[in-house]
Amino acid sequence: MTSILSAAVGAVAGLGVATVGVPVALAALGFTGAGIAAGSAAAAMMSSAAVANGGGVAAGSLVAVLQSVGAAGLSTAATEAVVAAGAAVASLV
Template identity: 60%
Template structure:
């Protein structure tokens, strides 16, 4: 792997881990609960309808709200960082192939 791809992977990993809490908050998954009128509230409403009125423990909505309220655990940060690294490396390789 060339150095530019490694740099792209590193930048992608760092940026996604750093941005994830802000993205969760912007989507409406906050420390005070799900924000009214947000993307999170729409997801919660759809999940509740699909589950007969409740939100299933361990569901995507429940997991995102837990991360929004308590922060992203280390394992979650590793997953987010890995996804960011893959995207960063792919973007770097794509930009290198156009030169």
């Protein structure tokens, strides 16, 4: 019964990370719903990515994916994956 309780606690923790932690962390880096914040770590990452790609940020790159998540949040599938990972880790503890 303890492993079921641990998995449930892990799933709740994973849901919290997916719905609260990820958006807060990305906003702190500068990936916001309104775009990349000037002077932020995200802006520095975007600048480096643009220089490396000849002036543009490549679709599917880390910067592009983080901006997408920062603007729209995690997809349902990504949220479910984080919840499952939280449950799996908690069941091992």
